[in-house]
Amino acid sequence: MAPTSPPTVPEDHLLAVYSRAPLAFERGLGARLYTAEGEAYLDCLAGIATTGLGHAHPKLVQALKDQAEKLWHVSNIFRIPGQEALAARLTAATFADVVFFTNSGTEAVECALKTARKYHWARGDAERIDIIGFQGAFHGRSYAAVYAAGNPSYVEGFGPALPGYVSLPFGDMAALEAALGPTTAAVIIEPVQGEGGARALPDADLTRLRALCREHGVLLIYDEIQCGLGRTGKLFAHEWAADAAPDIMCVAKALGDGFPVGACLATAEAAAGMTVGSHGSTYGGNPLAMAVGLAAVEELNRPETLDNVREIAGYFSQQLAGLRDRFPEVVAEIRGKGLLIGLRLIPNNREFMAAAREHRLLIAGGGDNCVRLLPSLLITREEAREAIEKLELTCEAMQRKAAA
Numbered sequence: 448m449a450p451t452s453p454p455t456v457p458e459d460h461l462l463a464v465y466s467r468a469p470l471a472f473e474r475g476l477g478a479r480l481y482t483a484e485g486e487a488y489l490d491c492l493a494g495i496a497t498t499g500l501g502h503a504h505p506k507l508v509q510a511l512k513d514q515a516e517k518l519w520h521v522s523n524i525f526r527i528p529g530q531e532a533l534a535a536r537l538t539a540a541t542f543a544d545v546v547f548f549t550n551s552g553t554e555a556v557e558c559a560l561k562t563a564r565k566y567h568w569a570r571g572d573a574e575r576i577d578i579i580g581f582q583g584a585f586h587g588r589s590y591a592a593v594y595a596a597g598n599p600s601y602v603e604g605f606g607p608a609l610p611g612y613v614s615l616p617f618g619d620m621a622a623l624e625a626a627l628g629p630t631t632a633a634v635i636i637e638p639v640q641g642e643g644g645a646r647a648l649p650d651a652d653l654t655r656l657r658a659l660c661r662e663h664g665v666l667l668i669y670d671e672i673q674c675g676l677g678r679t680g681k682l683f684a685h686e687w688a689a690d691a692a693p694d695i696m697c698v699a700k701a702l703g704d705g706f707p708v709g710a711c712l713a714t715a716e717a718a719a720g721m722t723v724g725s726h727g728s729t730y731g732g733n734p735l736a737m738a739v740g741l742a743a744v745e746e747l748n749r750p751e752t753l754d755n756v757r758e759i760a761g762y763f764s765q766q767l768a769g770l771r772d773r774f775p776e777v778v779a780e781i782r783g784k785g786l787l788i789g790l791r792l793i794p795n796n797r798e799f800m801a802a803a804r805e806h807r808l809l810i811a812g813g814g815d816n817c818v819r820l821l822p823s824l825l826i827t828r829e830e831a832r833e834a835i836e837k838l839e840l841t842c843e844a845m846q847r848k849a850a851a
Contacts, residue, residue: 645789
């Protein structure tokens with residue numbers, strides 16, 4: 448018997464915190480999503496840079512099925528071999544010595560912030576509590592994460608501000624150098640901002656940032672939840688810069704290709720204050736997540752995957768520059784790095800996203816009136832060409848609307 452779609456239920460019983468598009472999808476395959484009616488959409492949103500290997504990747508599906516038939520959950524009071532295997536894989540590929548597994552990127556950020564402050568406390572520098580973040584950042588929705596980012600719209604109405612958080616203009620290295628002081632615990636930054644409008648910090652600034660933190664005894668935290676795990680053409684975005692490795696790094700999203708899993712990676716020194724009882728999680732690092740994470744990292748770190756990102760990113764860069772030249776009243780600027788691509792627009796970005804959906808193209812919004820292309824890292828040249836064609840149709844529609 449053919450599978451049937453679940454009954455449609457009104458959204459009345461859902462907390463009204465999302466501005467949802469009028470679409471629902473039944474299944475996905477590769478770079479496409481399908482409605483219950485069989486309409487296909489080219490997915491250049493990827494769950495906001497989450498389904499990095501596309502939908503229903505066969506190796507990840509099989510890994511989940513195999514693990515689901517054995518063991519779903521045990522407490523972290525026991526050894527979980529999958530955690531040990533995935534931690535070994537991640538530390539072998541990065542600067543890190545140790546890993547803490549979480550259910551989400553927000554939780555990875557929380558762990559990073561706690562780790563940074565505890566590091567200084569354990570060294571007898573309890574006055575070092577300040578976390579320096581940057582305008583336009585997005586680190587998640589928990590109380591500490593929203594203050595680390597400092598976006599006013601995310602903190603209004605939630606009571607007194609958390610102490611110890613400083614927000615600086617993104618990319619202002621002079622302001623950063625002036626702000627570093629004896630109460631600074633850490634700097635947290637996305638090497639490529641996602642929600643903030645696909646803004647990439649120049650490689651030279653990443654190198655300078657690393658040097659400044661080292662000079663002032665401050666820990667450096669990278670949030671590579673969106674820009675990491677292959678999205679820029681290297682396994683992590685900071686690897687494009689020389690001598691720019693962090694002390695702590697947060698990852699999630701593509702780590703599970705849609706299955707909830709995140710991780711906080713750290714050097715042994717940075718994590719020295721995190722002793723037994725200082726942190727924990729009920730579900731973090733459960734056997735299901737670890738099975739999927741192991742399969743995902745193996746595929747994301749393949750040379751063929753990273754080569755494809757660089758090749759398709761080059762194609763997009765060339766084609767989008769042409770699109771900007773043909774539609775200067777629609778596209779103002781092309782931003783980003785690798786397959787984290789931003790188009791700063793002149794018309795309203797939400798209207799542009801809706802117009803793209805009319806052409807069966809899914810794209811993400813972003814700050815500074817941007818839209819983002821965040822496709823599967825396995826997107827083909829033919830699919831990328833199709834995305835450009837749909838963007839061109841969308842630009843034409845927006846141009847006609849402006850002229851009407």
